[in-house]
Amino acid sequence: MTTPSDRSWVSTAIQIIEADFNRSSDTHLLRVPLSGVPGAALYLKDESTHPSGSLKHRLARSLFLYGLCNGWIGPETTIIEASSGSTAVSEAYFARMLGLRFIAVMPRSTSAEKIAQIAFYGGESHFVDSPAEMYTESARLAEALGGHYMDQFTFAERATDWRGNNNIAESIFSQMAHEEHPVPAWIVVGAGTGGTSATLGRYIRYRRLQTRLCLADPEASVFHRHLADRSVCTTSEAPSLIEGIGRPRCEPSFIPELIDEAYAVPDVASIAAARVLSRRIGRSCGGSTGTNLWAVAQIISDMAKRGERGSIVTLLCDSGERYRSTHLDDAWLNQRGIETGPAEEAMDRFFETGLFTAMTGPDARWSRS
Structure with a gap:
């Protein structure tokens, strides 16, 4: 049973958390230059600037x-x-x-x-x-x-108020309000718990927006498999090297009905994309950001082929500084037989020309349509 003194402590604890929130300004929305695709505008929601450093x-x-x-x-x-x-x-x-x-x-x-x-x-x-x-x-x-x-x-x-209260969805759409294409054609996210994709997907529907939601998922994860076949709820594959996203089982917070499209991304592609993006924006990015970018490149390349214009938003989930001994360490990659060169070249070519070769099979993409 909660005592009066506990209730007083809880009240103070909530006040402390709210004060910390008040001190922390919202994270930035960065526009990433895309010289090869003038009709597409790419934005990164930089979640690495939170006080504890991540989404x-x-x-x-x-x-x-x-x-x-x-x-x-x-x-x-x-x-x-x-x-x-x-x-x-x-x-x-x-x-x-x-x-x-x-x-x-x-x-x-x-x-x-x-x-x-x-x-x-x-x-x-x-x-x-x-x-x-x-x-x-x-x-x-x-x-x-x-x-x-x-x-x-x-x-x-369920812990996040998806209707508002400065959740990540409300923040993104508020910051996009004065852009050339204020309502994104696509938002691309990964899923670990599924909480972020649930918040975004619900908010999009609640606000009656036409934005579509894409899941960028490590190859070893079960989520993209579950989207293709709802009877598949676990996978016994070796875990992905990309921390924070992808899971061996479908988590209770993951809501597949909210996803419009999904891409399965090899670990080498995630690491390579993160390295290329880090060089192009002048700040270090973690591997899950690379996973997002690999899916973004496929979406934008397809948009360009169809002559479509619009904005695409994805997340810079955390800083690459958290991976200096892993993804950023060439010796660590060599020990695991990971060669990022070809994937880095593919990503650099995308930024320069808008053309993208995913280097994955046709089953790496799932679409609700």
């Missing part, structure tokens, strides 16, 4: 408010989360702000930079051998410690 800052804030308002989090609650990195970093940020213990359950393969950032915010890392083990181990820890398992994969889509 997951929005989710972590929503999950904490959701847990506080549901009475699940009190002044002595240990917070546990299953996360491959960025959500854990952001949740550690908010847990420290509220003076709560935080434990991230993550695969051993998580980048050293993300582990260090979790520790910087006072969080603890608890490792498992496989991403599939994170769920049960997180629940076990929460039970053993009398803590609260945040469970981003279940609660991401």
Whole structure:
């Protein structure tokens, strides 16, 4: 039972989170030059500028408010989360702000930079051998410690107010208002929990907009397979090297009905695209941003062939600085037999000419139409 003192603490905790939100200006929407496709305007929503450094800052804030308002989090609650990195970093940020213990359950393969950032915010890392083990181990820890398992994969889509309240969808469309093509033809996102794609897809329908939503998904992920065949809900493939997006099972927060098109993107293409984009915009991008860009290039190339004009928005999810020991390390790539040269050339050619060769088979694309 919640005591009056706990209610007072919860009230203060919500005020602290809201004050942090007030101090943080909205993330920028960057226009990316496309000399080879004058009819298309590409924009990046730069989520790396959040205080905790990634798109997951929005989710972590929503999950904490959701847990506080549901009475699940009190002044002595240990917070546990299953996360491959960025959500854990952001949740550690908010847990420290509220003076709560935080434990991230993550695969051993998580980048050293993300582990260090979790520790910087006072969080603890608890490792498992496989991403599939994170769920049960997180629940076990929460039970053993009398803590609260945040469970981003279940609660991401319901913790966020998709109608407004400065969610990412409202922010994008507000910032696009004075552009040449203010209503994007496409928004391209990845999915880890599915919360961001759910927020965007719902908002698009709620505002009666013609924007279509594209899922950029790692090849090893189950989401694009599930879109093609709803009976497929898991995959036993080796995990993707791209952290934060793609899952071995369909998560409860992923809503396939909101997706209009999907592309399966090889890891080498994601890493190559992130490297090319980093050089072209002068700021470092993580691999999931490269996944988005690979799908964007296919959409824009098809638009150009049809003579269509319009804007396309995608996300810069986090900084490449979190991957200095992995995606940005040539020795790390060589150890895994990853050669990004051909894919980088394909992406550079797209920026210069608007022509794009995806280097993937026809089954790599799914469309609702």
